[in-house]
Amino acid sequence: QVQLVESGGGLVQPGGSLTLSCETSGFDFGRYAMAWVREVPGKGLEWTAYLSASGRIDHADFVKARGIISRDSTKNSVYLHMNRLEPDATAVYYCAKLPGSDGRYYCFGEDCRRLYDAWGQGAQVTVSS
Numbered sequence: 001q002v003q004l005v006e007s008g009g010g011l012v013q014p015g016g017s018l019t020l021s022c023e024t025s026g027f028d029f030g031r032y033a034m035a036w037v038r039e040v041p042g043k044g045l046e047w048t049a050y051l052s053a054s055g056r057i058d059h060a061d062f063v064k065a066r067g068i069i070s071r072d073s074t075k076n077s078v079y080l081h082m083n084r085l086e087p088d089a090t091a092v093y094y095c096a097k098l099p100g101s102d103g104r105y106y107c108f109g110e111d112c113r114r115l116y117d118a119w120g121q122g123a124q125v126t127v128s129s
Helices: 110-115
Strands: 003-007 010-012 018-025 034-040 044-051 057-059 067-072 077-082 091-097 123-127
Touching: 003 091, 018 034, 018 091, 018 123, 034 067, 034 077, 044 067, 044 077, 044 110, 057 067
Parallel strands: 010 123
Antiparallel strands: 003 018, 018 077, 034 044, 034 091, 044 057, 067 077, 091 123
């Protein structure tokens, strides 16, 4: 059974940083691309960061220069480190698995639900003073 479990969310002051973690199980982690997808209240789902099985990475414009996706294959885990956070980063962040090693990864709204075949429960990140 495929499982993705996020952790590391919470309340962060503006300008602060945090690292989201996603521990996976139930599939061969090294063979699949992974991503972070966030849901901003009132805006729906939006792709945030991507990591292919071969290590190719990409980040949405709103997270570039202040966030980076990475993985640790020894722990079957993927991470999203974000710094210099601002209130507009407030969202629920989901870890998601692509049904392949690479491919289209950018998405918005319900297209994200169709594109990624496994999701974590989500980690709330709130940036506020």
